[in-house]
Amino acid sequence: MSEKADSELVRRQNRRVVLETLRHAGPMARIELGRRTGLSPATISSIAGQLIDRGLVQPIDEAPASEMPQKRGRPITRLDLNPAAAHVLAVKLSIDELELVLADFRGEVGRRIVLRIPTYEADAARFGATVAQEIRSFLQAAKVPARAVARIGVAVQGLADTHLGTVVWSPAFGARNVPIGGPIEQALGLPVSVANDANMMAEGLLSLDPQRYGGTTAVVFMGYGVGMGLVIDGHVYHGPTGGAAEFGHMNHIPRGPLCRCGRQGCIEAYAADYGIVRAASEMAGSARPSETAVPEEIMLGLEEAARHGEPRARAAFEKAGEALGFGIARLIALLSPSRVVLAGPGTRAMALIEPALHRSIADGVVDELRRNVAIEVVPLSTDMIVKGTIDGLLRHLDRDVLAAGDNRQPLETLG
Ligand SMILES: [Zn+2]
Structure with missing residues (x-):
């Protein structure tokens, strides 16, 4: 050199x-x-x-x-x-919902809206253009010209191809391979990245406390699905195309209950809300998981029943803890993370899940490896996904665009 x-x-x-x-x-x-x-x-x-x-x-x-x-x-x-140096836009896509959040260069959130938008029945070929149109109206209402937005980040449930900008598979969509990044880039002329929402949660934790979470940390999302964001040596690991850390779809028991991904016996099929509801009811494991999220009041009722000792409900939460625990044990053997962080609305039932979870980790991996791992529960809201998306966008700007040098003139494109 x-x-x-x-x-x-x-x-x-x-x-x-x-x-x-x-x-x-x-x-x-x-x-x-x-x-x-x-x-x-x-x-x-x-x-x-x-x-x-x-x-x-x-x-x-x-x-x-x-x-x-x-x-x-x-x-x-x-x-x-300087907060006015650039804006970034976080887009959160979940079942029948589109959330748009604008932040300035300091990361302070400005305008935010949540839109009901049919996703499950949506036409895959047209969906990206619909999102682009919503973004255009949103920016107009915020009185921020598109050229003042440095980058857009889309966080989505399920498997996102970070390279192609497509949603390969998601519980939010009936269709597969839904193009998102390309149509938005075309319509607005702005760079777009698409990533899994649990990975964005890991970005959020990393910015919140880089010392604590900056080594190797696995963030397990529990709720409507089971997801994971994996921080390896201080960076969120996406894998070559964004499919890394699909913890929820690691197999727990071959040919077990049906998962939302279409396979059988995934960790999610036991530990996601729908898996817990199915196990607690008279439904067979082969019963097709519902396409919509389980309403919160149903989960609250089930937790209450389990706390009062109702045997089926108790057993369902125990099975969830077991599936998570054996999965985490495999992860510990593979990566030796310093921390495993359990997050998401499913952690509300932690007292019901935890005994089986710890027992299964202890059964699944040797003590010497297990003892090096801190297992913690953080009550993270889904807002962490938006925060993580914004933090990830700003980190990308700092590192890869703005630090690049004064021979470029980045602000010309930032407005
Ligand atoms: Zn699955």
């Missing part, structure tokens, strides 16, 4: 570190930025100058003198991300 290319690489890395530090820790003085990044005052000064010139960073208010007693009377200018 030439010396010139080498030093450009270093500058790029430094710009990225400065942007990411301001993003995670908020506004701070240059001296503090230097302390946190380990960069010299001269380097900080030069990078800050470049980022201010490009409109990505702005000098803001002066810290009160009391914060810096040793420099009483000398106001300190802090640096902050």
Whole structure:
């Protein structure tokens, strides 16, 4: 590598570190930025100058003198991300629902709407164009021109092909291989990424606490389905086409109950809401899972019955814990994660699920491996999917677009 290319690489890395530090820790003085990044005052000064010139960073208010007693009377200018530098748009697609959320460069959420939109019966060839039209109206109402949006991220239940931008299979769609990214890119002329919603949850956790979740962490989503977002060495792992970590569709028992994916015996067929309801009822394992989500009041009723000792309900939650536990045991043997995080509305019934879950992990993997893994439950709402999508979009901007260099003029495209 030439010396010139080498030093450009270093500058790029430094710009990225400065942007990411301001993003995670908020506004701070240059001296503090230097302390946190380990960069010299001269380097900080030069990078800050470049980022201010490009409109990505702005000098803001002066810290009160009391914060810096040793420099009483000398106001300190802090640096902050410029919220107007770019916008990103998160699109969450679930069964018969489309949620659109606009955020600024600081990650602060502006306009947000939830639309009822038929997904299950939708015509696969036209669906992407319909979403694009909704985005266009949404941006008009928000008075944000499309060119001010740097990137759109779509989070979807089920299996998303990150490379093609299609929804390969999802409980939200009757059709397979629904094109989403391409039609939106064509209609609006903006870059679009499409990803699985549980992966976006992992992005959200990663931004929330990079120290805690930045190693190798598996986030298990429990609710209408069973999903997983996998953080490996600090990055969400999507696999070559986005199909990685389909934990819910790992086989638990060959030829077991029917799963929503069409196969038999998947973990989800035992541990998703519909699997628990089916096991607790008189329905056979071969009964076709319902296309719609199980209403919350049905799950609440079932949890209540199990708490009062109703045997079928108790056994159904135990079976769910067992399927999850053996699945997690396999995951531990394979990847040795430092944390397994259980999240989603299904964790409401954790007290009913947990004993069988821990027993099955203990039965499924040797103690020496198991003891290194922290298993925790976080009450994450589905909002975490939107937050993770926004965080992922901004991280992509910081790392791959804005840090790239001042020979480009990214703001021209950002509006
Ligand atoms: Zn399945």
